[in-house]
Amino acid sequence: MDTTILKGKPVALKIKEQLSLKIIDLKKNNIIPSLAAIIVGDNPASKLYVSSKAKAFSNLGCHSEVFELPKTTSENELKEFISNLNDNDQFHGILLQLPLPKNLNEKEILKNISPLKDVDGLHPQNQGYIMQGEPKFIPCTPLGCLKILDYYKIETKSKNVVVIGRSNLVGKPIASLMSQSFSYGNATVTLCHSKTKDLNFHTKNADILIVAVGVPYLLKSNMIKDGCHIIDVGINRIEDSTNKKGYKVVGDVDYDSMIGKAASITPVPGGVGVMTVTMLLSNTVDAAYNKLLQRK
Incomplete structure (x- = not known):
């Protein structure tokens, strides 16, 4: 099986092109x-x-x-x-x-x-809007994950999605969003965490896996089914004596073992991390637009 590498850079560039037009419009005002x-x-x-x-x-x-x-x-x-x-x-x-x-x-x-300036989407009011299906500001990392899925045309409707990690920053919001009735959602979502029994049972049934726990190489190839799509949110430093810095950055997924088994996977670095900064830009531009609308 050929595994598609879901690079964040082309997604970010497309979004920045769209943002640049909005910024020009804002500057005119x-x-x-x-x-x-x-x-x-x-x-x-x-x-x-x-x-x-x-x-x-x-x-x-x-x-x-x-x-x-x-x-x-x-x-x-x-x-x-x-x-x-x-x-x-x-x-x-x-x-x-x-x-x-x-x-x-x-x-x-x-x-x-x-809440009007909460571009990281972490205020309880904005988190509540997400749960209600009326998001104002979505946390940057979950939003970046959704944009990657959309850009690479990975279908979420009626798919089994497993999210590993229940943080307010990533796990909870993305699990909520993907279960809702909108373009990136309509999935059947399972939220796993440190107290989940038999994690393998859940991961092997996943069409899409989103891993955000901060544990290097947590997800291995024997834990997924063939053709699964993987979004690796983890950013971990591990010792590497062959690197001048003395360390290397890896994800929560055993990336190399997934090549040839997963249908697609985000690299670390170069995947979700690239998107997080871009979505912070996007949310800030939206906040500025809201300010413009208040003037009119």
Whole structure:
């Protein structure tokens, strides 16, 4: 069996072409889509992720500003900082880079981001809209997964979809979306997690597998049926003495073993990760458009 590699780059490029037209329209109305990104602490990975996002915004003619707060920032101080950004008309979107230092309650702090500027789609109100089938902002990674399925014309209607991982960021929203009655949905969805018994039973019945747990090589070829489509959301660093950096980036799926057995699979890197930044751009542009509509 020939396995199709579901690269994220061509999908992202197509979406960026569409976004560029929207951005031109916004600029005609003196609106430049703008993102405020908040980093708390000195996590190098967080700084790297935010830097890549800022570069993507700049390349498309959008604005982003990074606010680095010390790891000693209290919960009340962070909430107040977010409140000020909510009231700042310069910014259409607010991104709180996760994870936060352990002394901060992520769930409570995310509630303080205005749902109108919640371009990461993590405010309880926006998560609720997803469950109701009326999404406003969909979290960037699940949205990127859906765009990949759509671009490569992978049918979801009446298919058995297994999602491994139940995070608010990926697993729960994508499981909800794919079970709903819309173009990327109408699937029969099973949500698996760390307490699922006999994971193999579920994965072997899947037409589409979405894996988002952060465990290197969790899904192996003996766990799937021939012709399955695989979306690998995992991004994991593992030691690699042959690499100059001393590590390599791998997914949650044993990629090499899937070639020739899976119908298609996203690579890591080069798959879903590419899409996440693009969907953040898309959500921010949508937030700016909402601002324009308020004027009219």
